[in-house]
Amino acid sequence: MIIEHKLVIADVKLVADFRRYILYWKKRFAEQPITDFCSVVRTNSEAPLEEQDNYFLLCDVLPEDRLLREQLQQKRLREILEQQQQERYDISFHSMCMFCDQEFTGNRSVLLNHMAREHGFNIGLPDNIVNCCEFLTVLQEKLDNLQCLYCEKVFRDKNTLKDHMRKKQHRRINAKNKEYDKFYIINYLEFGKSWEEVQSEDDRELLDNLEEDWSDWEEHPACAVCLFCEQQADTTEKLYLHMQKSHGFDFPKIKSEHGLNFYQQVKLVNFIRREVHHCRCYNCQEKFQSKGGLISHMEEMKHITFLPARSTWDQPQ
Numbered sequence: 001m002i003i004e005h006k007l008v009i010a011d012v013k014l015v016a017d018f019r020r021y022i023l024y025w026k027k028r029f030a031e032q033p034i035t036d037f038c039s040v041v042r043t044n045s046e047a048p049l050e051e052q053d054n055y056f057l058l059c060d061v062l063p064e065d066r067l068l069r070e071q072l073q074q075k076r077l078r079e080i081l082e083q084q085q086q087e088r089y090d091i092s093f094h095s096m097c098m099f100c101d102q103e104f105t106g107n108r109s110v111l112l113n114h115m116a117r118e119h120g121f122n123i124g125l126p127d128n129i130v131n132c133c134e135f136l137t138v139l140q141e142k143l144d145n146l147q148c149l150y151c152e153k154v155f156r157d158k159n160t161l162k163d164h165m166r167k168k169q170h171r172r173i174n175a176k177n178k179e180y181d182k183f184y185i186i187n188y189l190e191f192g193k194s195w196e197e198v199q200s201e202d203d204r205e206l207l208d209n210l211e212e213d214w215s216d217w218e219e220h221p222a223c224a225v226c227l228f229c230e231q232q233a234d235t236t237e238k239l240y241l242h243m244q245k246s247h248g249f250d251f252p253k254i255k256s257e258h259g260l261n262f263y264q265q266v267k268l269v270n271f272i273r274r275e276v277h278h279c280r281c282y283n284c285q286e287k288f289q290s291k292g293g294l295i296s297h298m299e300e301m302k303h304i305t306f307l308p309a310r311s312t313w314d315q316p317q
Contacts, residue, residue: 007038010059015069016076024068025058037062073188080188084130095133098140099171108132113225113232120274121171124266125224125236128185135183139173150174172270175263186262227272228295228304247295249304258307264314271313282308 001007015021028037038056060066093108099119104111109126116122129135139149146155150170155161165171173180181187224239225232228247233239243249255265275282279294283303288294298304307313 006053006055007034008041008055008057010057016072020072021068028064037064077188080130080185084127084185087130087132088127093133095136098136098143111136116273117225117230118277119171120270120277122266122270122273123173124184127224129183130185130188131183135180138179152177169274171274175266227269228276228298247299247304248302254307258310268307268313282312 001009009015012018025037034056038058039061041055041057043053043055058065060069087108090108091106093111094103094105095108095111096103097111097114097119099115099121102114104114107126108129112123112126112129112132123129123135123139126132142149142152143161146158146161147153148155148161148165148168148170150165150172151168151174153164155164224234224236226239226243226247228243228249231239231242231246233242240251243251254260254268258264260268272282276291276294279288279291280286281288281294281298281301281303283298283306284301286297288297295304
């Protein structure tokens with residue numbers, strides 16, 4: 001369109017449904033001159049007239065364009081939330097764990113919680129994920145191709161890949177890999193915003209907004225698992241309260257005091273789960289024979305309350 005028709009669409013990657021967007025403007029351009037809708041940008045303005053070009057800029061400064069973009073975004077959000085609701089209640093889910101031979105049937109949260117708890121691989125709370133089966137397929141294909149999930153380097157065999165991911169702490173996904181954006185609800189919530197702009201917002205506030213707007217979605221299966229024991233809760237708020245009362249770990253306070261954005265919170269949760277999985281105190285690095293011994297030590301020594309240096313867990317992306 002730029003080459004043939006001199007039409008430039010601003011922030012085209014943020015248009016929710018590009019096909020519907022184009023069809024709408026194709027109809028409108030047939031009804032009225034393009035200059036009624038677009039700003040005209042002249043290039044090579046100092047060159048001879050025959051060498052100058054006029055480009056037409058279509059953007060959401062135009063109220064009609066902004067309204068169209070908002071309507072398309074709201075339609076996509078409704079579709080995504082419907083898909084999320086279907087997956088939340090689906091009990092026909094069936095998949096193998098990517099890191100062991102265990103097989104899971106029922107709800108997707110069972111597998112995701114298993115991988116987070118037993119393998120230190122946390123891609124987020126089930127309720128924050130959509131199109132989960134497709135997401136797991138993408139990740140499994142990378143592993144089948146002997147590709148690291150974080151740095152995407154390819155290795156010669158499975159054992160070398162496993163050693164690399166363990167030693168480099170790459171048993172996680174790269175939050176800046178845009179291939180994964182479509183699998184997270186956060187990327188559908190704000191009109192005209194990429195995740196880079198949304199990431200600094202408080203995810204607890206986003207969750208509250210969802211609960212207000214969709215108050216009829218209640219009593220869904222438990223999906224949030226405690227960082228330190230097997231306790232599960234159906235909302236993050238209940239889980240925060242459990243961890244504070246039972247373990248002295250006040251996650252909302254830690255987020256506030258350390259100014260953690262959304263992806264730093266994900267990295268911190270992944271770090272704590274890995275350390276607990278390896279029965280290692282994340283404060284003093286002492287190793288224990290069992291998870292119970294570790295938690296007793298951390299609670300008695302108050303090591304559960306304070307975070308280690310940020311450089312320990314907030315690794316550069």
